[in-house]
Amino acid sequence: MASEPNAESVFGSSVERREDVGLLTGDAEFTDDKLQDAAHVAILRSQFAHATIEEIDVSAAEERDGVLAVYTGADVEESGVPNDIPTAWMLPGLVTPQYRIMATDKVRHTGDALAAVVAEDRYAAYDALDDVDVTYDRLEAVTRPDEAVESDVTVHEEAPDNVAFDFELGDADAVDEAFEAADHVASVDLEQPRIIPNAVEPRAAAASYDPSSDELTVWMTSQNPHLHRVLMSTATLGHPEHKLRIVAPEVGGGFGSKIYHYPDEAITAWCAKQLGGSVKWQATRTQSYATDCHGRDHVTEAELALDSDGTIRGLRVETHAGLGAHLSQFATATPSYLYATILSSEYAIPAIHCRVIGAFTNTTPVDAYRGAGRAEGIYVTERIVDVAARELDLDPVEVRRTNLIPPEEFPYETAVALVYDSGEYEEAMDRALELIDYEGVRERQEKLREGGRYLGVGVANFVESAGLSPSKAAGELGAQAGGWEAGVVRFHPSGTVSVAVGTADQGQGHRTTLAQVAAAELGVPVDDVEVVEGDTDEVPQGMGTYGSRSGPVGGGAVAQSGRKVVEKARSIAAHKLEASEDDVEFDDGTFHVVGAPDRSISIQELAYAAYLGHDIPDEMEPGLEATSYYDPENFTFPFGTHAAVVEVDPDTGEVEFHRYVAVDDCGEQINPMIVEGQVHGGIAQGIGAALSEAANYDDNGTLVSGSMNEYALPRSDSLPEYETDSTVTPSPHNPIGVKGVGESATIGATPAVVNAVVDALEPFGVDHLDMPLTDETVWTAIDGGER
Numbered sequence: 178m179a180s181e182p183n184a185e186s187v188f189g190s191s192v193e194r195r196e197d198v199g200l201l202t203g204d205a206e207f208t209d210d211k212l213q214d215a216a217h218v219a220i221l222r223s224q225f226a227h228a229t230i231e232e233i234d235v236s237a238a239e240e241r242d243g244v245l246a247v248y249t250g251a252d253v254e255e256s257g258v259p260n261d262i263p264t265a266w267m268l269p270g271l272v273t274p275q276y277r278i279m280a281t282d283k284v285r286h287t288g289d290a291l292a293a294v295v296a297e298d299r300y301a302a303y304d305a306l307d308d309v310d311v312t313y314d315r316l317e318a319v320t321r322p323d324e325a326v327e328s329d330v331t332v333h334e335e336a337p338d339n340v341a342f343d344f345e346l347g348d349a350d351a352v353d354e355a356f357e358a359a360d361h362v363a364s365v366d367l368e369q370p371r372i373i374p375n376a377v378e379p380r381a382a383a384a385s386y387d388p389s390s391d392e393l394t395v396w397m398t399s400q401n402p403h404l405h406r407v408l409m410s411t412a413t414l415g416h417p418e419h420k421l422r423i424v425a426p427e428v429g430g431g432f433g434s435k436i437y438h439y440p441d442e443a444i445t446a447w448c449a450k451q452l453g454g455s456v457k458w459q460a461t462r463t464q465s466y467a468t469d470c471h472g473r474d475h476v477t478e479a480e481l482a483l484d485s486d487g488t489i490r491g492l493r494v495e496t497h498a499g500l501g502a503h504l505s506q507f508a509t510a511t512p513s514y515l516y517a518t519i520l521s522s523e524y525a526i527p528a529i530h531c532r533v534i535g536a537f538t539n540t541t542p543v544d545a546y547r548g549a550g551r552a553e554g555i556y557v558t559e560r561i562v563d564v565a566a567r568e569l570d571l572d573p574v575e576v577r578r579t580n581l582i583p584p585e586e587f588p589y590e591t592a593v594a595l596v597y598d599s600g601e602y603e604e605a606m607d608r609a610l611e612l613i614d615y616e617g618v619r620e621r622q623e624k625l626r627e628g629g630r631y632l633g634v635g636v637a638n639f640v641e642s643a644g645l646s647p648s649k650a651a652g653e654l655g656a657q658a659g660g661w662e663a664g665v666v667r668f669h670p671s672g673t674v675s676v677a678v679g680t681a682d683q684g685q686g687h688r689t690t691l692a693q694v695a696a697a698e699l700g701v702p703v704d705d706v707e708v709v710e711g712d713t714d715e716v717p718q719g720m721g722t723y724g725s726r727s728g729p730v731g732g733g734a735v736a737q738s739g740r741k742v743v744e745k746a747r748s749i750a751a752h753k754l755e756a757s758e759d760d761v762e763f764d765d766g767t768f769h770v771v772g773a774p775d776r777s778i779s780i781q782e783l784a785y786a787a788y789l790g791h792d793i794p795d796e797m798e799p800g801l802e803a804t805s806y807y808d809p810e811n812f813t814f815p816f817g818t819h820a821a822v823v824e825v826d827p828d829t830g831e832v833e834f835h836r837y838v839a840v841d842d843c844g845e846q847i848n849p850m851i852v853e854g855q856v857h858g859g860i861a862q863g864i865g866a867a868l869s870e871a872a873n874y875d876d877n878g879t880l881v882s883g884s885m886n887e888y889a890l891p892r893s894d895s896l897p898e899y900e901t902d903s904t905v906t907p908s909p910h911n912p913i914g915v916k917g918v919g920e921s922a923t924i925g926a927t928p929a930v931v932n933a934v935v936d937a938l939e940p941f942g943v944d945h946l947d948m949p950l951t952d953e954t955v956w957t958a959i960d961g962g963e964r
């Protein structure tokens with residue numbers, strides 16, 4: 178039976194994460210825990226970044242003990258499946274070469290799959306890979322997007338100059354006029370290197386096919402099972418969607434990398450069908466590095482026009498965005514609509530123009546990584562504001578303040594097509610400045626410099642477009658997916674509640690927070706609400722978890738269904754209490770007749786009545802549940818200010834943190850503890866990008882930072898103590914006032930840290946440095962590159 182309703186409001190409380198018991202005790206089940214007796218798939222990757230394939234000889238591998246089958250791309254073609262990994266976002270003029278699950282004629286990066294061995298165990302499968310004999314004809318490779326468009330190397334015949342798209346946003350003429358009228362133009366050339374997402378759990382799939390029913394079930398590390406189902410069903414395997422079940426069990430982190438429909442999971446499912454049984458595949462860390470979509474990869478020229486008092490008149494940005502060897506699903510949207518549209522940051526910039534050239538290279542595909550597009554765009558604006566402030570001899574904080582969009586201007590339409598919903602930017606910025614004691618730090622900086630110590634303070638503001646929506650607008654811009662979310666709220670006759678949502682957790686705590694949303698709407702104890710996600714058989718439809726959408730959009734869907742349930746319950750309450758519906762009030766789980774508090778009935782009692790069906794209004798169907806497809810009218814726009822104080826050692830180039838302050842505003846907070854956790858994780862990743870992380874390729878297209886030995890993730894001893902605070906500016910259009918938070922800190926942290934380091938280096942005449950700001954980069958820059 179249901180527990181007694183509690184009066185305490187669960188929305189806004191730091192309810193403990195119900196996910197943690199399973200995770201901490203090891204009881205939580207991940208994909209690799211499924212199908213323990215299944216055969217194993219090992220996938221052969223290309224040895225070269227660019228080559229034509231002359232022959233693939235699998236005969237020796239087939240002969241090995243324990244090997245059940247060896248397949249190549251030719252076998253996939255022969256099976257007659259559609260065999261395509263499609264893009265999910267079209268842009269005008271976009272070139273869309275076919276992306277097959279295994280390459281047959283040409284390889285375009287070292288992660289391309291060439292053959293799949295299925296064997297009785299993992300060791301036998303991997304050992305047999307050595308016996309697959311591939312004859313390559315090697316080609317030159319190109320790895321940088323700016324070089325790709327001028328190179329003789331052709332990644333795809335369909336894309337002349339390797340250009341996949343050439344995208345423009347904003348008013349170029351207005352920007353020209355603004356630049357002519359302005360007192361000063363600052364410019365900066367900057368690069369944002371590739372980042373490799375490092376989820377704790379590498380990608381994995383386990384697939385089971387039942388030939389008698391034609392049912393195919395795939396457990397996989399998915400951030401969006403329904404999207405995976407539709408793509409796998411229609412574009413890749415040609416398997417009926419209603420007979421394809423995708424389940425995302427516990428997923429150990431994603432950071433964007435598990436949004437995409439990759440060849441490997443499709444190969445695993447295809448192998449299960451071919452063999453008529455169960456197979457599984459688990460990526461190694463090295464394979465993940467070579468195949469998980471990377472993030473960022475921009476080479477940019479930016480110019481900012483300002484008056485001498487710091488008033489910004491215009492911003493001009495041109496960027497070459499690397500797409501890698503193939504188009505991943507959102508690879509086109511991330512550097513175009515998510516990047517160009519956020520360039521206004523928190524500022525009233527009257528004219529902005531942005532051109533993005535998306536280029537194919539012989540590298541791992543690039544797509545959304547935590548902060549996707551918004552992180553890259555905000556970085557440009559927040560860096561160039563600092564560059565301009567120094568050139569104008571103004572305090573960078575004051576330039577920011579001069580240009581902030583004031584609260585009374587909301588909703589605010591930017592020069593790059595977004596309408597920001599709400600913002601109290603100055604309040605958040607002032608809170609951060611006060612916490613970090615900005616004036617005091619500046620004084621200390623001056624004093625320490627006299628003694629040969631180099632302190633730097635960096636401030637970055639940011640806005641994020643979180644929760645892509647609405648579907649119609651996204652569709653007009655080329656999206657092949659909706660921006661809605663589905664949520665089911667179902668009372669059981671005993672008064673407990675099941676919620677099913679189309680989002681898919683990878684560590685964000687949805688089973689806790691979305692239960693809080695439902696409990697608050699229904700006025701029932703949070704422990705009486707169970708949330709199901711990540712299973713296409715259990716959840717009717719869904720769009721998944723990315724773009725910081727699960728709180729605002731998933732939460733919106735749950736709230737909307739909760740409200741529908743309350744309205745139906747109100748009708749039953751009015752019937753049972755013999756009152757008009759207008760006279761029945763709902764408060765914390767109980768319906769009362771206005772003015773007669775003793776005439777009341779709880780929502781749990783009404784659930785029982787609804788399922789009995791004896792004593793409910795005529796014409797009403799029994800049952801108490803509701804489904805919503807919540808399609809928001811706009812993005813939500815979280816914002817904030819991050820500030821860092823660092824000291825640079827001029828002898829070693831080492832960057833040491835003195836302070837790190839983050840003030841974030843994600844509207845109403847469902848669970849402040851989880852919000853803070855999201856901010857902590859985001860700061861770590863933002864600092865990693867600023868100081869140490871970069872995926873580097875050599876000229877042959879070999880990923881030289883191909884393992885954790887060469888790819889420098891931040892470690893706990895290189896991260897500062899975080900000092901966090903928040904302001905609360907609800908989103909006016911969201912049913913629960915929530916804005917997303919999952920990516921915010923990643924967006925704010927990187928420019929704050931880079932600004933701080935460059936500020937520290939001012940006495941050495943350094944006005945910009947490209948990330949990552951490793952000791953070597955900083956040390957070299959201190960001596961004007963002479964060391």
Ligand code: MCN
Pocket residue numbers: 376429430431432433546547548683684685686687690691722723724725726727728729843844845846847848849851852855858915916917918919920
């Ligand atoms: N939340 C809240 N109050 C708000 C906003 C959010 O309590 N005002 C809660 C939400 O209910 C949810 C969590 O905070 O439990 C994050 O919510 P949201 O901002 O909606 O983001 P999503 O849940 O959609 O998660 C996606 C986001 C992204 S895009 C990346 S990348 C990312 C991130 O979340 N990857 C993560 N955080 C991650 N955290 C972990 N542990 N692992 C990842 O892979």
